[in-house]
Amino acid sequence: MTSLEQAVAAFEPRLPVAVALSGGADSTALLLACTRRWPGELRALHVHHGLQAAADDFEAHCRALCGRLSVPLMVKRVDARHASGESPEDAARRSRYAALAGMAGEAGVQDIALGHHADDQVETLLLALSRGAGLAGLSAMPAQALRGGLRYHRPLLHLPGSEIRDWLQGQGEAWIEDPSNADSRYTRNRIRGVVLPALEQAFPQFRATFARSAAHAAQAQALLVELAEQDLAAIDVPPAIEALQRLSRPRQANVLRHWLLRTHGCTPSAAQLEELLEQIDACRTRGHRLHIKVGGGFVHRSGAVLDWYNDGPSLKPLR
Template sequence: MTLSFDAAMQAFAPTLPLAVGLSGGADSTALLLACARRWPGQVQAIHVHHGLQAAADGFEQHCVALCQSLGVPLLTERLDARHAPGQSPEDAARQARYKAFEAVTLVSQARVAIKSIAIAQHADDQVETLLLALSRGAGVAGLAAMPARWERAGVAWHRPLLQVAGEDVRNWLRLQGQVWMEDPTNTDERYTRNRIRAQLLPVLDAAFPAFRDTFARSAANAAQASELLEDLAVQDLAQVGVPPQITLLQSLSRSRQANVLRHWLRHTHHTTPAAAQLNELLDQVAACATRGHHIRIKVGRGFVVRVGPHLDWYNPQVLVP
């Protein structure tokens, strides 16, 4: 159910001390302001200077001034968030931002033992994430979109505004008389997320006024299904072994083979197969009936290969001593 900004913040109960990710935009400015008022002396801000646009220095200056006015310590991390070939700029910036948060958190632990980090994604961001996942043909893990809470690097991470509409966040901020910075890239419709925001959300709002709530329920259902599949994958991997034994894999249904192989590759080798790669691998597992059957399939930066009775994965760019 969509909540007001005040109701969402009232329900937010992190373990203190708390760090708030602060970009200087409306959402993170509102989140920091509300947290600083509620837990004075227990909140600090983390600002990531991406170095991707000319406006970045202005964002940093705004964050410095805001934190000084609130009496909130500000930790700034500068980084190079340029994207790698084949990676979207948004994903590169997001991954770099989380790494920067973790790095700053580790440095600050010597002074203040940060227990929680809050970031300011809201209900509209959740809808955009779900629509992006649908456009890419994602499975239930992708359709689960963004969790409201998770553990990473020994710290509890929170998204307390996931049930608040973006415009409600801005309206609350206007009532406080607080200014914020506008990211000039937010109106650049070369980025898919911006096209969704500008073109699709107004249409959804007109056709399905409750779409934020219904989409959130779908994401929650997908998250539950993803958790069940993860539990099943753990059980099946214990049965087929690490590395997986081919004959034991063949005793599972094709769907369970796909589930356990994705789990094995992601957790053991930190790589994820594309749908076509996984289907080819499943076909080869099904056809593997003789000792001489050869398997070598590109997955990520490496290859899944047959080694005797097992499957294995290796990266040819990593030299084995």
Template sequence: MARWSVRWQPLFSGPIAVAYSAGPDSTALLLAAHERWPGQVIALHVHHGLQVAADDFESRGRVVCERLGIPFSSNRVQAVHEAGQSPEDAARQKRYRALASMAQEVGAACVLLGQHADDQAETLMLALSRGAGLPGLAAMAERFERHSVMFGRPLLGLPSRVLREWLQTHGHVFVDDPSNTDQRYTRNRIRALLLPAWEACFPGFRPMLARSARHAAQAQSLLDDLARIDMVQTGAPPAIQGLQALSRERQANVLRHWLRSSFGAAASTVQLDELLDQVADCTTRGHRIRIKVASGFVTREGECLVFVSPDNTPPI
């Protein structure tokens, strides 16, 4: 199990944090990290308060860590979703923020996450079902930064079955989250219905889907490079005339990159098409632009486009 960790070693110059829910995936990751870096690992637990069993997850995780001599830190969050936001997205965003905060408090060099090959396949299938672009089809990155903290997913090459078999073979205990079988959630339906069907039709399909995700990530990286080149001409925030000098496809690429990299906002296809139409029609000083994008608005301010978040007042 610990063989995955060798190429992660250069990242670490301090404590190594593991996002530990007490479930099978994070338990396998915690044990493997503890074996590879004894005395350096810290367990970070996020209590979402979304179900009665959450208290049991926290207490059982604490007991495991006490037995192993691993420091255990817990943070309770209120993962209530806002209007138009899915419960899963709300919980995920609160979880990352809580993990980053705890990691910074303990001076951790990186937070390791227990997502595995099945999670990667589910993420790609979910993106396909939503008609996602390259960022969605790239699925989950092996390494990424969020809230000024480095996160890593060292188990992406291992199926869930391998992790569970390893735990059971060595007699390690873990808890199963009952919400993982609730088919009201799309990801759970994919896990229960689609993954077995793919396995029956295409045995060993997980590495193939992972390869497709890597190809999408590479293609998106090239588009990001092109966007940075074009933004030398358009500026940031982008000047309307600078955008108009580009093809519509390159305008779209610049706007996607600007919104994503500067504000973490992703425009839908309909929103982006409407915004591109407005940019094309913007030939007079009096032309107003105000397009809903994600949770804010893209508006015209002088000769440039600006993004206004819900916390700010849109320009008049």
């Protein structure tokens, strides 16, 4: 049994299970291996982003593949164009997950398998490092995650991309190459084409060691969330300013990030959080005014507590 087949053998989703099928090598291999393990229990979900001419070729490949494997296929066309100042990759990612969730509901599945592999994990970690991310970003992609009531799985996360392609070639199965993967304007592609080969030469085991570091970061992040929950329960919601001031500065930063994300779906930048901490420290008199832009809205003082608001429609709190 190959490493890929072992990975799928160890994968235990609730059935029926869906595979997010892009038409590329990774999701094609995942669908093929899962179909062999659970014949008749697979659904394929394809998101047509409409961002490039090759999108129709991806859909055609998915339809042909699923037809041969007798796997029901659902296709959702989305408008994944990004707004001004927004990352194209982030916009496409949000559209993709929204489309997958919608199709999963229609297909009656609760588990979705994604084809991300070890190279994707390294790229995610390096991108997080390049942006100065905290532990949440350095945790990279989890092997399993709950999102909107759906469970997402990445059973191939420990396998190099080359190994997946070698397995697929051994099965005599074709796939579609995304033309955008050769576009050096995208940071991920520059990492894939320049940085990963250099890492391979300097540190042959970098995939495993990077994954271990990401796992350590994820464990530490889980502890920070647990501490933030305890602190938030103590200072109340909305946060009481005097109770916040009794915490150490790192704990203030931790609980404020947690409060803003959990309650308002908002993440402060490092500069915004630093300014907020300075203002909280200075807020020692009843008349002290506090009003700071954070995310898409503002944190302000409301009597003895902090509050957050924006001028647009209210954000749905995260659960």
